[in-house]
Amino acid sequence: MRIANALALTLALGAPLAVNPANAEPLKVAGPWEITGIEPAQTGYVFSRLQVAETLVTTDKQGDLVPGLAQTWATSDDGLTWSFTLRGNAVFHDGTPVTAETTAASLKRSLAGVGVLSQAPIAAIASEGDTVQITLSKPFSALPAYLVHFSTIILAPSSFDAAGKIVQIVGSGPYKVKALTPPARLELAASGAWWGGKPGIEEVNYLAVGQGETRALMAESGEADVVFSMLPVSVDRLKVNPKLDVQIATIPRTRILKVNAASPFFDQIEERQAISAAIDRVGITKVILRNADLAATQLFPPAMKGWNVSGVQPLEKNVEKAKELLAAAGWTPGNDGILEKDGKRFSVTMLTYASWPELPPIATAIQAQLRQVGIETKVSVANSSEIPARHKDGTLEMGLISRLYSIVPDPVGTLLQDYGKGGSDWGSMGWDNPEMQGIVQELAATSDPKVRAPLQTRAVEILQQELPSIPVTWSELAIVSSKRITGVEVDPLEVNYGLSSIRWAQ
Structure with a gap:
């Protein structure tokens, strides 16, 4: 997406406001990834990275598997049945609880699509109490890792119409969709009921900007608070800007x-x-x-x-x-x-x-x-x-x-x-x-x-x-952030950008 001038940038992300932690100023995020649709197998990574929707399993910064919506998981002795026990306090953005039944239904839809689950030898997905059970046709040790993939984000039944077509993203993360204007703009607001607590900043505005140099200019001008994926030539310049922090991870x-x-x-x-x-x-x-x-x-x-x-x-x-x-x-x-x-x-x-x-x-x-x-x-x-x-x-x-x-x-x-x-x-x-x-x-x-x-x-x-x-x-991966904020971390696996941990600097 090309942005012709500073005025257009201001209109796209909102004019910078005076630093005041008490106001409702949104966190302005720019990245190269367009939102070409809302089908999880296609653009689920946007909703996963921006903490709108969650998966059963996720990763820490070292790449190890850690609990997501599932608190624990285990496999049977023969390796053919995996049980994922859900955390009891997860709620979808429409106010309905995240249950084993709704989770199993969401995973069944993922299995029937073109996401990574179709690559796994899954024979059946069912729910029992607070547990999702996945039965395999043969042992498959990588199953928990597959459930980190963005195509397996767990969505509420209200995300789909009567024919099973996805019509909106209703997830369980700290942020809910406030407005979506494909392919470039996504506005988020705090969900108010996330199991992990209240995010540090109430609102997030994401803008897809294809040109790397344009994103660099947005960081320099304050039109974006967090900018992802920078060209090295821009990083060299941004590193010496006293108003910016630059983090790089292999x-x-x-x-x-x-x-x-x-x-x-x-x-x-x-x-x-x-x-x-x-x-x-x-x-x-x-x-x-x-x-x-x-x-x-x-x-x-x-x-x-x-x-x-x-x-x-x-x-x-x-x-x-x-x-x-x-x-x-x-x-x-x-x-x-x-x-x-x-x-x-x-x-x-x-x-x-x-x-x-x-x-x-x-x-x-x-x-x-x-x-x-x-x-x-x-x-x-x-x-x-x-x-x-x-x-x-x-x-x-x-x-x-x-x-x-x-x-x-x-x-x-x-x-x-x-x-x-x-x-x-x-x-x-x-x-x-x-x-x-x-x-x-x-x-x-x-x-x-x-x-x-x-x-x-x-x-x-x-x-x-x-x-x-x-x-x-x-x-x-280079991430540039304004010194107006704290808590920005690089996720080397690009699973979750941890926006909920960001705060306005005091």
């Missing part, structure tokens, strides 16, 4: 090239390996991200213990090797230097989006680097929704995306989704590896670290060799 998110492995350009391993070898990751991270340590030598960053494997051959730039691999795959230079094979030019479109502001400049850098090995790349910047849409209709050739590997706190959840049979909207496309599929199934069935360790290593080796997704850089 997060389990990787920027990757999603390629159509069924296309004639990427159907051979050598072609995908050549693309990887042509990319100057160190140069990209130094110039664009201002941190060379973010060069992705493999898919998972070092912070993901057990998933970053020191023994694999690191991905690195080697232009001559890239040319050799392309020649081995049958590509030869044409008159203009662009590679050709069977009368077809190696000319592809790289689709990306600006809601993560660093993606377009990274795409432009990769475009120039691929040209050095004879690959013509056209960069197209569109909405992020274009990636899954082009995946589904088969027209995606290459996409530069930002993939969060803690979308389910156990990375097995993302692997199962991205690299299982058929791939996924944000995972592999046209790539089928039975060994990988078997590994993720085995990982999902056990929580024993000794059993998991060699499986995790082998999974990383396969992804490193076959490159169904080509890692480019790892990620940091």
Whole structure:
């Protein structure tokens, strides 16, 4: 979303008021994420992060599973039945209690949709007293982690019409929806009955702003109190502003090239390996991200213990090797230097989006680097929704995306989704590896670290060799906040931004 001038910014978020903790001034939040609908599987992360709706299980800042709406959970000896006991004082925003019956109904709807629950071997969901029971067709140790995912937010029956279509978000968090104007604006008010207590600030106004530099200007001018996802070039400037605080955390998110492995350009391993070898990751991270340590030598960053494997051959730039691999795959230079094979030019479109502001400049850098090995790349910047849409209709050739590997706190959840049979909207496309599929199934069935360790290593080796997704850089999350407020914390897993803990500074 573009905002032309300061007046428009003021109208969008409200003019700054004098600091007075007693007044009703809203907390003004800006981020890159548009609200394109209210279906949880689509944009539930907005309502989860802003504490409107809650899940049964959540995470702490270390990534460990902790109680959400469920106070405790346990599994049967055979691993086929999970019981989640609800806290007794949770209330929906319409005043109705959060019961096991309403929770089970909400989860059944999630299971029937396109969210992550459809990836789990769930046979039945039922309620008994204050407990939700989930029966599995086979053991699945990652189930509690799946119930952290935003597509499983628990909604009141009043959220749906008679046909079961969602018509409003009625959750149980500290904030309730006051007004929603898709795709850019969401106004929240304190619910007044949250089990966790009263939030520090009564009202929150969220504005989706796609341009990173615009968000930086909003932080500087006071048009936003909290701003998420800043470009490193803006962070350097904002760090020296005495009115602002800047927090940065490494997060389990990787920027990757999603390629159509069924296309004639990427159907051979050598072609995908050549693309990887042509990319100057160190140069990209130094110039664009201002941190060379973010060069992705493999898919998972070092912070993901057990998933970053020191023994694999690191991905690195080697232009001559890239040319050799392309020649081995049958590509030869044409008159203009662009590679050709069977009368077809190696000319592809790289689709990306600006809601993560660093993606377009990274795409432009990769475009120039691929040209050095004879690959013509056209960069197209569109909405992020274009990636899954082009995946589904088969027209995606290459996409530069930002993939969060803690979308389910156990990375097995993302692997199962991205690299299982058929791939996924944000995972592999046209790539089928039975060994990988078997590994993720085995990982999902056990929580024993000794059993998991060699499986995790082998999974990383396969992804490193076959490159169904080509890692480019790892990620940091930068949050800029006004010194008018306190209590701002970075959630490295991006599950919950803890807005209810923020206070006006005294």
